[in-house]
Amino acid sequence: MLLEYIQEALRRARYEIIDDEEPYYGEVPELQGVWATGKTLEECRENLKEAIEGWIIVRLQRGLPLPPLGKVKFRKMRGLKARV
Numbered sequence: 403m404l405l406e407y408i409q410e411a412l413r414r415a416r417y418e419i420i421d422d423e424e425p426y427y428g429e430v431p432e433l434q435g436v437w438a439t440g441k442t443l444e445e446c447r448e449n450l451k452e453a454i455e456g457w458i459i460v461r462l463q464r465g466l467p468l469p470p471l472g473k474v475k476f477r478k479m480r481g482l483k484a485r486v
Contacts, residue, residue: 403476404458404476406474407458407468407471407474407476408451408454408455408458410471410472410474411430411432411433411436411454411471412430412447412450412451412454414430414431414432414471414472415428415429415430415447415450416428416429416430416431417443417446417447420439422439423441424439424440424441424445424446425439425441426439426440426441426442426443426445426446427439427446428440428446428447428449428450429450430450430454432469432471433454433457433469435457436450436453436454436457437450437453438450438452438453
């Protein structure tokens with residue numbers, strides 16, 4: 403379920419070239435604050451995947467819901483406690 407969510411987020415990603423040292427910029431519009439850059443499109447995509455993973459971890463640790471991405475929904479798991 404988690405892997406499907408990450409894959410769907412990457413499918414929804416939008417990329418553009420910006421005037422920067424790392425000219426490739428990517429974001430997932432449905433996931434507020436999730437963006438990354440890279441020197442190549444592949445590096446940007448990998449950095450965006452890591453940003454998505456980190457975003458998910460923080461939201462789960464804080465008990466915040468993950469928004470549905472199309473048909474992919476992440477249900478909250480009962481009895482799961484985050485360790486810091």
